[in-house]
Structures are given as structure tokens and as C-alpha cells.
Amino acid sequence: MFQIIGLVLLFGMVFGSYAISGGKFDVITHAAPHELMAIGGAAVAAFLISNSIGVVKSSLGGIGKAFAGPKWKKQDYKDLLSLLFALTKTMKSKGVIALESHIEKPGESTIFQKYPKVLKDHFATDFICDTLRMMTMNLEDPHQIEDAMEKQLEKHHHEAAAAPHALQGMADALPALGIVAAVLGVIKTMGSITEPPEVLGGMIGGALVGTFMGVFLAYGIVGPLAARLQAIVDEEAAFYKIIQSVLVAHLHGNAAQISVEIGRGDIPSSAQPSFLEMEESLSAAPAEA
Structure with missing residues (x-):
């Protein structure tokens, strides 16, 4: 919503003042299609x-x-903590044998199935199951597991940040491409120097x-969108960091x-539940725990 309001203000203030x-x-409407073709086409080509096809997509x-914002909302954080509570309590009270069926086939697990949005996120599910699987293999050194988890988080965050970095690269190139289009216009003008x-x-x-x-698109649209996307990527990374915190604390x-x-x-x-809200969520954790 704020992004749409920002775009309306951007166009209103810039062109309104003009x-x-x-x-x-x-002059602008006559030149804009040709300039956009040169600037936008060059920016897309660059x-x-x-970038790879994956980064482009x-x-x-x-x-x-x-525009939509982070996919993880307050309820999702509560669900994640409730899921981790159920898994760690099962492991602590019933042992690793009782946990194996849940981490080997999370799609069939009665614990995971209660939190479908977390289950649908492949990285979150694999991250939880792989870490718990290491624990069931008697790797119980908290520092080793924390280090292994940190490396996975860094790799995932680096891959997720490729998109905003690519958009920021486009934003950085747009002013220079605007100058390229302007120089072509000057060349055209010099060829008509005898005109009135x-x-x-x-x-x-x-x-x-x-x-x-070029400057308007870079600093008014593409650059801010890249910054917003980077902020969302950073906020969503906190969701996976919580998994590390809980499992290391369990260890x-x-x-x-x-x-x-x-x-x-x-x-x-902005999404943190209160202690009492978490108490209510934990009380609804699956009976297997």
C-alpha cells in the first residue's frame, strides 16, 4: 500500500511541479517513447x-x-515456534526414535501437518529436519551444529539477496544509460544544425x-524497489534464524x-507475539508432543 502511495506521490510531485x-x-510525450526504448531496452539487455535465468525469474x-511485503506474518512465527516446541519436546520426552518418523517424512507427520504454511516452505522444513537428523546421529556438540546451521543460513540468504542486488545493479546503470540516450539525441541535433x-x-x-x-527511473522507481526487496529478504531471513536459535538452545x-x-x-x-500469546499457541501443540 505504501509503495503505491509513494509512486503516486513521486509522479504527482515531479510532474506536478514541472x-x-x-x-x-x-516535448516529454514526443521524446519519451524513443528515449524509453533506448534506456529501458539497454537496461533490460544489460x-x-x-544475471542467470534463476536470478531473472x-x-x-x-x-x-x-509491493506485497514479507510472506511471514505474526501467526506464522507463532506456528513456527509451536512446531519447534512440539518437535523438541517429543525428542526430549520420548527420545530420538519417536522423532524419526516426523523428520524422515514431514509431509506425513501429524506435527508438521498442523502447520501447513511452514511445511510448504521447503527450506524451512529441510532446515529443521536436517538439523534434527544430525542430532539423532549423535552429533550433539552445540557449537558444531550451530556452525553448520550458520553456513546453511548464509548460503540461503546469499541466494535470496541475488534478486535485490540485480535490481540495484540496474538502478545504478540507468543514469548512465540515460546519458547514452541523451548523447544520441545531441548527435541527431548536430546533424540538423542548420534548422531554426x-x-x-x-x-x-x-x-x-x-x-x-534515466535518473528518474533509477532513483525514483528501480532503486527504491531494490531497497524494499532487500529489506523484505532480510526480514524473512529472521524466520529461519529462529529455527537455529531454538534448536541450539535445545542442544x-x-x-x-x-x-x-x-x-x-x-x-x-512488528511481528513478535507476546509471552501470553505464545502460551496459548503452545497449549494447542499436537498431542504427540
């Missing part, structure tokens, strides 16, 4: 040259995400539209409820 100051839109999806001043003025104005559009011998409380402290403030 109109109020007596600017004429016919984007395709510098995730960047296109990331534009929608920049009013004709030359219109041609020079059209050339400057290229510089304007240090804490009770399941204490481990969950440690994880609750890592939740972003």
Missing part, C-alpha cells in the same frame, strides 16, 4: 547479460514481493528527456518452553 512552473509536456517475482532555433530547441529538449528519464539442555522463549526474542518487533 506543470506548475510552466513546463510543456509535448540485466539479462549480467526471482527478480521479476521480487517486484511483486516489494525553435526546432533545435525542441530537439535538444528531447535529448535531455533521456537524461531525466544446550534447555526445556522446550525455554528454547521457544529464546527463539521468540529473535522475532522482528
Whole structure:
């Protein structure tokens, strides 16, 4: 919502001030299609040259995400902590044998099935199951497991951050591409140097539209979208960091409820449930725990 409001303000303030100051839109509307073709086409071409197909796809999806916001909401954090509570309590009270059926086939697990959104996230599910599987294989050194989890988180975050980095690269290139379009316009103008001043003025104005559009797109649209997407990627990374916090706390011998409380402290403030809200969620944890 705020992104749409921002775009409306962007166009309203920039072009509104131009109109109020007596600017004429016919120069912009006449030159804009050709300038956009040069600037936008070059930007897209450079984007395709510098990125893999996977990054291109995730960047296109990331534009929608920049408007939609993070996929993890307050209820999802509560569900994640409740899931981890059920799993760690099962492991502590019934042993690793009782846990094996849940981590080997999480899609068939009565614990995982109660939290479908977490189960649907392949990285979250694999991250939980792989870590618990290491614990069942008698790898109980908290520092070793924490280090292994940290490396997985770093790799996942690096891959997720490729899309905003690619968009930011496009934003950085747009002003220079605007200058390229403007130079082409100047070359065209110099070829018509014998024309009357009013004709030359219109041609020079059209050339400057290229510089304007490159800077406008870079700092008004693409750059802010890249920054917003990076913020969302960072916030979503906190969801997976909670898994690490809870499972490492469990390895240090804490009770399941204490481990969950440690994880609750890592939740972003805007989505953090209160202690009482978590108590209610934990009371609804699957009976297997």
C-alpha cells in the first residue's frame, strides 16, 4: 500500500511541479517513447547479460514481493515456534526414535501437518529436519551444529539477496544509460544544425528527456524497489534464524518452553507475539508432543 502511495506521490510531485512552473509536456510525450526504448531496452539487455535465468525469474517475482511485503506474518512465527516446541519436546520426552518418523517424512507427520504454511516452505522444513537428523546421529556438540546451521543460513540468504542486488545493479546503470540516450539525441541535433532555433530547441529538449528519464527511473522507481526487496529478504531471513536459535538452545539442555522463549526474542518487533500469546499457541501443540 505504501509503495503505491509513494509512486503516486513521486509522479504527482515531479510532474506536478514541472506543470506548475510552466513546463510543456509535448516535448516529454514526443521524446519519451524513443528515449524509453533506448534506456529501458539497454537496461533490460544489460540485466539479462549480467544475471542467470534463476536470478531473472526471482527478480521479476521480487517486484511483486516489494509491493506485497514479507510472506511471514505474526501467526506464522507463532506456528513456527509451536512446531519447534512440539518437535523438541517429543525428542526430549520420548527420545530420538519417536522423532524419526516426523523428520524422515514431514509431509506425513501429524506435527508438521498442523502447520501447513511452514511445511510448504521447503527450506524451512529441510532446515529443521536436517538439523534434527544430525542430532539423532549423535552429533550433539552445540557449537558444531550451530556452525553448520550458520553456513546453511548464509548460503540461503546469499541466494535470496541475488534478486535485490540485480535490481540495484540496474538502478545504478540507468543514469548512465540515460546519458547514452541523451548523447544520441545531441548527435541527431548536430546533424540538423542548420534548422531554426525553435526546432533545435525542441530537439535538444528531447535529448535531455533521456537524461531525466534515466535518473528518474533509477532513483525514483528501480532503486527504491531494490531497497524494499532487500529489506523484505532480510526480514524473512529472521524466520529461519529462529529455527537455529531454538534448536541450539535445545542442544544446550534447555526445556522446550525455554528454547521457544529464546527463539521468540529473535522475532522482528512488528511481528513478535507476546509471552501470553505464545502460551496459548503452545497449549494447542499436537498431542504427540
